[in-house]
Amino acid sequence: MRISRGLAAAITATVLAVAGSVVTTQSARADGSRLPLPDAKSFGGGRYATNPSNPLGGGTWAVNNGFWENGRGLYTDYLSSSGTDRTYLGRAALQPSALWLTGTNSFALNKVPDYLRTVNPTNDPNKLVQVAVFGLWPRGEGARSTPLTATEQAHYRTWIQRVSAGIGGSRVLIALEPDLAITTNPARDGVHDPRVRQSLTRYAAKWFHDHNRRATVYLDAGASDWLSPDQAAALLRRSGVAYVRGFSLDITHYTRTPDNITQGAAILRALARRGVSGKHFVIDTADSGRGYTYAQWDHRFGSSTFDNSRSCPDGQATLCNALGVPPTWQVVQPAYVAALRLTAAQVRVTRRSVDAYLWLTRPWMYDQASPYQHDKALSAARSTPFAALY
Numbered sequence: 001m002r003i004s005r006g007l008a009a010a011i012t013a014t015v016l017a018v019a020g021s022v023v024t025t026q027s028a029r030a031d032g033s034r035l036p037l038p039d040a041k042s043f044g045g046g047r048y049a050t051n052p053s054n055p056l057g058g059g060t061w062a063v064n065n066g067f068w069e070n071g072r073g074l075y076t077d078y079l080s081s082s083g084t085d086r087t088y089l090g091r092a093a094l095q096p097s098a099l100w101l102t103g104t105n106s107f108a109l110n111k112v113p114d115y116l117r118t119v120n121p122t123n124d125p126n127k128l129v130q131v132a133v134f135g136l137w138p139r140g141e142g143a144r145s146t147p148l149t150a151t152e153q154a155h156y157r158t159w160i161q162r163v164s165a166g167i168g169g170s171r172v173l174i175a176l177e178p179d180l181a182i183t184t185n186p187a188r189d190g191v192h193d194p195r196v197r198q199s200l201t202r203y204a205a206k207w208f209h210d211h212n213r214r215a216t217v218y219l220d221a222g223a224s225d226w227l228s229p230d231q232a233a234a235l236l237r238r239s240g241v242a243y244v245r246g247f248s249l250d251i252t253h254y255t256r257t258p259d260n261i262t263q264g265a266a267i268l269r270a271l272a273r274r275g276v277s278g279k280h281f282v283i284d285t286a287d288s289g290r291g292y293t294y295a296q297w298d299h300r301f302g303s304s305t306f307d308n309s310r311s312c313p314d315g316q317a318t319l320c321n322a323l324g325v326p327p328t329w330q331v332v333q334p335a336y337v338a339a340l341r342l343t344a345a346q347v348r349v350t351r352r353s354v355d356a357y358l359w360l361t362r363p364w365m366y367d368q369a370s371p372y373q374h375d376k377a378l379s380a381a382r383s384t385p386f387a388a389l390y
Helices: 005-009 074-080 083-093 111-119 150-167 194-211 229-238 257-273 294-301 334-340 344-353 374-382
Strands: 014-018 021-025 099-101 127-133 172-176 215-220 246-249 280-284 354-358
Touching (some): 074 083, 074 374, 083 374, 099 111, 111 127, 111 150, 150 194, 194 229, 229 257, 246 257, 257 354
Parallel strands (some): 099 127, 127 172, 172 215, 215 246, 280 354
Antiparallel strands (some): 014 021
């Protein structure tokens, strides 16, 4: 049944109790679903003196309540589960995480505003909503050797403008993640038009900077096992880092958080050598509970299955899929420092330059994209070594 935009925009405030967690419901929205809304994650406490401008600090972070799941996804699975399954699934389903936007699923003008209304029905100006923007591979990454057509480039720019219009003045974190890292070595990775894709990313970065005053943007910079700091800095500079808050690390990879802290510090130094200073970074921790590198995986299993990491068979296994530390901007709280076993030098870098640990990757999905996998979600939550932080 087609749902009118007026009905989709109408929000009702009904409070329910679901397994001890307070949630709200809303009227039908544009995608036709009526899922309860979990509590946003609240962060108290003052900002770090060494990073006082952190735009992610304070307020609340919105939790995705199954937008576009269509009855088959992490949050809907959590709602329908019970017992220990519900407990484990809740470790992931009730955490703030990013909704992934592509040039197809969010091209319609109503899609982004509808999502913002869904997770922030009261239009709370202090609630942070997170999205990942991924749209530079309209024919898939397998078509790397085929350049983007003029029509595809125009479509990307129009889509960015539409996403921006949908965000408006809302408080939104944008992970600009067009898989830039694979454009750094055309001979190795077969990308025919790396500079075109980098220039389009630069266009997106500047557009969001110019039109969304409360959006905070981070550019993809690979991971600690992917690019050298100099490669990452050169890539970021070409791709518009001057227009944004900083960069992101470890999206779709599985490397250890401490290693990415060290990598981020090295990238900042490399950027400074290129005349770019004052940047910060965020680290994806959704799937780094049993951190490993691309080379380690390739040596044991081959590269073709890297995106679809295997489930952990037990709590001590390595080279497998497990939740990392929960998302937070309070990155040097003692429990996190101890759990991650950070060195004193890493703590100094983290306090000064790491804006947040985020959940941008989706370790509960096949190939980190689709479809949702119940057993994988359970295993990732059950095998996390950071259970005490949940």
